[in-house]
Amino acid sequence: MFWVYILRCADGSYYTGHTDDLEHRIVLHRNGECEGYTATRLPVELAWSQDCSTREEALSAERQIKGWNRKKKEAMMRGDWQEVARLARRRKKGDPSTGSG
Template sequence: MAFWAYMLKCSDGHFYVGHTDNLEHRIAAHQSGLVAGYTQRRHPVELVWSETFPTREEALAAERQIKGWSRAKKQALIAGDWELISQLARSRKTN
């Protein structure tokens, strides 16, 4: 079974990061407002990034890591710009 970490862009421009074992179902639930909490009043949402993982633990670890990132770092992830992600990580360590 595969698991996903994913990022949504909400209608207000904020990002939401989560993980699931059924990406299509989970996105549909966010879209319909069935997921209580952050995205419920911020839909429609758009899937802007996802990655598969072999275990739930790895998907959850990715979710937690990305949730701690700055908006700029999340945007770099969406763009697939690993060089910028590295630069942002280095600059954060020196501040």
């Protein structure tokens, strides 16, 4: 089993990742043991996660979500798929992503 997940950082930003051991990875993030983005934005909390059948599926979902803007990520975390679809239609093909939001 694999997971794609989103953490809410102390500065209000989101971090998206994937793992094969969600509980352990969250502990590592919370303890600042995952070098990089979250280590300088503690504390972090798990905002959302979804299980995936394969690592490839989890990585693909991670990459897709990382390309979304903040509003679209928040709609997904609320389970508001109608809003996710509406926000997807608003972007014109070829427009750059607005970042990790």
